[in-house]
Amino acid sequence: MTARQLGMVIDLNKCIGCQTCTLACKSQWTDRDGREFMYWNHVETRPGKGYPKDWEQAGGGWDGDTLRPGRLPRLHEDYGYPAEFGYEVLFEEGEKPLRPKEEMAWGPNWDEDQGAGEYPNSYFFYLPRLCNHCSNPACQVACPRQAIYKREEDGIVLIDQERCRGYRYCVAACPYKKIYFNPLAGKSEKCIFCYPRLEKGLPQACAYQCVGRARHVAFLDDQEGALHQLVNQWKVALPLHAEYGTQPNVYYVPPLSPPKIGSNGRSLDEPRVPDEYLVQLFGPGVGAALEMLREEMAKKNRGEASELMDLLIAYRHGDMFRLDRPREVV
Amino acid sequence: MRLHSSLQRSRGVSTGIITAVMGAALLYGCAESPREGAGAQMLRETNRLSDVVQQSVWPWRLDRWEGMAATVLILHPQRMILPRLDKGAPVEARLWAQMDGGQLLLRIDWPDTSEDRYSTAHTERFADALAVQFVADDGERLPYIGMGEPERPVHLWFWRAGRETEALTAHGFGTLEPDIANPAPEAVVQRTAEGWSLLLSGPLPVQANPLAVSLAVGDGAEAGRDGRKRLSSWHLLRLPARPVDQARLATLAGAAGSDGDIERGRRLVQERGCTACHRLPGSPSGDQGPDLTLAGGMHWPGYLRRSIAEPNAFIVPDDRYRTPEAGSLMPALNLPESEVEDITAYLSSLR
Ligand code: SF4
Ligand code: SF4
Numbered sequence: 110m111t112a113r114q115l116g117m118v119i120d121l122n123k124c125i126g127c128q129t130c131t132l133a134c135k136s137q138w139t140d141r142d143g144r145e146f147m148y149w150n151h152v153e154t155r156p157g158k159g160y161p162k163d164w165e166q167a168g169g170g171w172d173g174d175t176l177r178p179g180r181l182p183r184l185h186e187d188y189g190y191p192a193e194f195g196y197e198v199l200f201e202e203g204e205k206p207l208r209p210k211e212e213m214a215w216g217p218n219w220d221e222d223q224g225a226g227e228y229p230n231s232y233f234f235y236l237p238r239l240c241n242h243c244s245n246p247a248c249q250v251a252c253p254r255q256a257i258y259k260r261e262e263d264g265i266v267l268i269d270q271e272r273c274r275g276y277r278y279c280v281a282a283c284p285y286k287k288i289y290f291n292p293l294a295g296k297s298e299k300c301i302f303c304y305p306r307l308e309k310g311l312p313q314a315c316a317y318q319c320v321g322r323a324r325h326v327a328f329l330d331d332q333e334g335a336l337h338q339l340v341n342q343w344k345v346a347l348p349l350h351a352e353y354g355t356q357p358n359v360y361y362v363p364p365l366s367p368p369k370i371g372s373n374g375r376s377l378d379e380p381r382v383p384d385e386y387l388v389q390l391f392g393p394g395v396g397a398a399l400e401m402l403r404e405e406m407a408k409k410n411r412g413e414a415s416e417l418m419d420l421l422i423a424y425r426h427g428d429m430f431r432l433d434r435p436r437e438v439v
Numbered sequence: 440m441r442l443h444s445s446l447q448r449s450r451g452v453s454t455g456i457i458t459a460v461m462g463a464a465l466l467y468g469c470a471e472s473p474r475e476g477a478g479a480q481m482l483r484e485t486n487r488l489s490d491v492v493q494q495s496v497w498p499w500r501l502d503r504w505e506g507m508a509a510t511v512l513i514l515h516p517q518r519m520i521l522p523r524l525d526k527g528a529p530v531e532a533r534l535w536a537q538m539d540g541g542q543l544l545l546r547i548d549w550p551d552t553s554e555d556r557y558s559t560a561h562t563e564r565f566a567d568a569l570a571v572q573f574v575a576d577d578g579e580r581l582p583y584i585g586m587g588e589p590e591r592p593v594h595l596w597f598w599r600a601g602r603e604t605e606a607l608t609a610h611g612f613g614t615l616e617p618d619i620a621n622p623a624p625e626a627v628v629q630r631t632a633e634g635w636s637l638l639l640s641g642p643l644p645v646q647a648n649p650l651a652v653s654l655a656v657g658d659g660a661e662a663g664r665d666g667r668k669r670l671s672s673w674h675l676l677r678l679p680a681r682p683v684d685q686a687r688l689a690t691l692a693g694a695a696g697s698d699g700d701i702e703r704g705r706r707l708v709q710e711r712g713c714t715a716c717h718r719l720p721g722s723p724s725g726d727q728g729p730d731l732t733l734a735g736g737m738h739w740p741g742y743l744r745r746s747i748a749e750p751n752a753f754i755v756p757d758d759r760y761r762t763p764e765a766g767s768l769m770p771a772l773n774l775p776e777s778e779v780e781d782i783t784a785y786l787s788s789l790r
Contacts, residue, residue: 143559181563188562253522253665254613274615276665278522280562292559295602 110244114264114329115302115432116336116358117316118346119237120421122365122402123323126152126235128218130315130324134239137314138301143293146188149300150239150315151217156225156386157233160217161187161286170247170284171354177247179281184292189216232381234364236390237323239315240287240300241349241357242266248299251282263328264358265302273297284353312430322423327431329358334431335420336360343417345398347391362421363387363395365402476685478692482675485695486511487739488649488688491536491543493679499539501629501638504546509533512654514549514669515736515790518718519729520585520612520757522666529736529790530669532654536676543643545571545596547654550634555659557601565664568599568657569637574673575608577647579690580745581673583753584653584737586612594644596624598637600659606644612666612756618644648683649675649691672737694741697784699777704785707778716769720789728769729755736790744783747774 134150153159161167161182169179182188192209199207224233242259246266249257256272257279259265268279268288273296280288280297288299303313311317316324327334339346339362346360366382380399387395405415423429482488489510512532516524532549547569557566574581575592582591586609595607595618604626608618624641643650655670657663675691677683708714714722718730734743745752750769754760760768774782 184560184562254615272616274665277562278665290562292562295557 111259111261111264113262114244114358115242115307115326116264116329116340116360117239117313118325118335118339118360118362120321120323120325120362121234121236122362123321123421124152124235124237125321126154126221127320128152129318129320130237131217133314133318134300137303139298143291144289144298145191146184147289147291147298148217149287149289150237152235152237153218154221154224154233155236155390157220157223159236159238160189160215160219162189162215162219163187164286165350167286168284169282169286169353170350171245173354176251176282177284179284181277181280181290182286186214188289189213189219191216226381229370230381232366234366234382236349236361237315238285238287238349239359240266240283240302241285241355241359242300242302244356244358245354247282247284247353247355248279248288251278252276253278260304263302263304263307265304265307266299267301267304268297268299270296270298284350284355285357307432310432312432316430322426322429325423325429328433331431331433335429338420343401343420344394345401345417347394347398349390351392361391362402363391363398365399365406476689478685478689479677481692482688482695487673487691487695488675488677489534489536490677491538491679493538495539499544499625499627499638499640501546501627501636504535507535507537509535509548510674512671512674513736513790514654514656514671515733517585517655517666517668517670517737518733519737519755520666521759523730524661524663524667524669527658527661527669529733530656532656532671534654534674538643538679539640541642542640544638544640545652546636546638547571548631548634548636549654549656551656551658551660552633553658553660554630555600557599565657565659565662566600566602567635567659568597568663568668569635570598570607570655570668571596571639572653572655573645574647574651575645577684577687579687580694580741581651581691581739583611583742583755584670584672585756586610586615588753594618594621596639596641596644598624598626598628598639600628600635604639606641620644643678648678648681649688650678651675670737672739691741694739694744697740697744697780697787699780699782699784701781701784701788703778704781704783704788707782708785711772711774711778711782713782728760729757731786732789734789735787738787740783740787743786744779747772747779747782 131151139147151160167180168177170177192213194207195210198205226232242265254272256269275295277290280290288297290297312326316326325335327336329336340360346362348357348360366380368376369379369381371377405417408415409418512534514530514532516527530549532547535546537544551567555567558564573594575594582588587593589611592608592610597605597607604623606618606621606623607615609615621644624639627638629636651673653671653673655668657668708719714725716727717725718732750767754767762768
């Protein structure tokens with residue numbers, strides 16, 4: 110536990126899977142020098158195998174107070190390497206199509222929009238993922254060189270690039286697989302929660318650029334902040350895979366979904382995205398959170414006031430970010 | 440071809456280490472006087488000392504070591520500190536050492552059936568690696584074998600297949616950092632059918648004579664890195680053409696052996712409760728203290744003797760081995776001297 114903890118809430122009902130956050134992060138931090146395959150932030154389609162492929166089966170996290178073993182994702186097979194294209198063919202005669210030079214095997218949104226279920230009850234939703242800047246970070250404990258530290262003033266988890274020797278115990282230990290080994294540099298790297306931006310009063314690139322206004326940023330102990338209100342008061346924002354034991358600080362408002370359609374073509378009294386599936390991801394609080402969202406939505410639909418809806422709608426973009434820091438840009 | 444025949448020849452003599460070292464002395468005629476002190480003799484008998492010959496072998500190539508005998512060092516899986524290498528057989532490395540002017544040349548051959556080179560196209564692979572550890576000072580007691588101790592730093596030459604070599608320094612486990620005082624060694628490497636043959640050279644990182652060194656190898660195929668390595672115990676190199684600190688040699692010789700009774704020691708580790716906390720052959724469950732199943736392969740008897748008699752003298756750098764008051768978890772046993780010696784002899788036999 111650090112003195113303060115900055116966190117993020119991502120409202121999955123507002124995420125449209127546009128990957129603007131992904132590119133905001135990539136163009137800011139990971140577009141070169143061995144980071145090409147890394148997506149500190151990405152949006153995966155659920156149900157799906159995600160990125161890196163099958164990360165939920167890759168181990169890591171805590172088993173009581175001991176680290177659970179984990180495996181290291183492979184560059185081409187599990188992350189997927191950005192393809193080179195043979196642009197020369199465009200200048201050649203004939204109708205040869207532009208194709209990657211090497212067959213790609215996976216990528217950060219490889220199974221995008223596939224989801225599960227059969228028409229007319231097929232379903233999916235988007236899950237943006239980034240480092241959770243955990244309060245009990247398995248990555249930090251796994252490093253025998255104490256190269257990973259958690260900042261006292263905001264709980265941001267960082268890798269000291271001078272101390273890192275590329276042992277990758279952290280990569281195996283992070284159950285979210287949000288540490289990436291840079292094979293060119295020979296060191297591990299991860300989301301830095303945009304601390305250089307924060308220190309200038311700017312919100313994280315992924316949050317700030319979100320066109321759906323799906324991301325709130327605040328300190329957890331800030332009673333006026335969205336984190337405290339959505340997580341502790343309204344209890345509609347839930348951690349992803351809390352059972353991994355790392356105490357993540359990115360929270361998600363679980364997705365509502367339209368009703369299932371019965372064989373007679375009528376709507377059933379059952380949501381398209383099965384509650385059990387959401388419980389697997391976000392834990393037992395899912396039912397109550399969805400119920401709360403439905404109730405408050407209904408209020409708003411009836412023309413009544415709803416503080417929760419107003420908070421989630423975020424009429425003023427600037428209100429979504431409470432950084433407690435000098436703000437040069439709002 | 441020439442390399443191969445030289446490898447074969449040295450394997451032939453490696454069974455008799457003493458013969459091998461003496462062979463080198465005779466061949467080059469530049470070792471110390473044959474009537475050397477009892478200390479040096481003791482160190483030789485326990486394979487803890489060998490002579491470095493002075494010879495100009497420029498240009499430094501791997502095939503210029505014909506006929507020179509090697510020192511054989513056994514590298515054991517590191518099991519004292521996490522992360523460790525829990526499984527695996529020891530590895531036999533052959534070390535040739537020469538001085539050419541102020542340059543130290545070390546050729547090390549070690550078996551490793553899979554060739555694992557660093558690859559920028561993979562995130563899950565590890566490269567084969569070798570480190571030479573040099574004790575930085577000329578203290579009368581050698582520091583802890585695992586990266587030295589606070590205030591007892593070590594210098595390292597570090598090589599990894601497919602990467603640049605590095606000069607590193609450390610003063611305890613987890614403290615490894617770039618060594619700004621020394622240049623990275625030059626490396627000439629050859630992949631042989633059975634493993635690696637590596638020549639490292641550079642200015643002497645330490646001026647002490649004898650110079651204490653140890654070898655560590657990491658096997659990429661078993662995700663070797665950090666503590667997941669095989670490690671030799673300290674070995675003394677007597678450098679040519681410069682004065683030898685005879686007093687230090689004599690003191691170090693006192694740490695090189697034990698005249699305790701191995702069999703009595705074997706019984707005593709049960710009777711005195713050592714096995715309750717330490718893993719030992721036949722007692723696999725102790726995990727409160729460092730694993731001692733290979734104690735003799737990694738530590739000199741002197742280190743073991745001191746640790747038994749004074750548990751607080753040096754605590755293996757792992758939080759699990761300390762009490763909250765930062766003392767050793769191991770109680771002072773106040774054993775009679777003869778029992779300390781018997782246990783020392785027994786632990787030293789474990790390798
Ligand atoms: S999400 Fe992974 S990398 Fe980020 S703090 Fe948690 S354990 Fe560490
Ligand atoms: S907080 Fe910054 S570094 Fe982290 S995922 Fe978002 S944009 Fe990338």
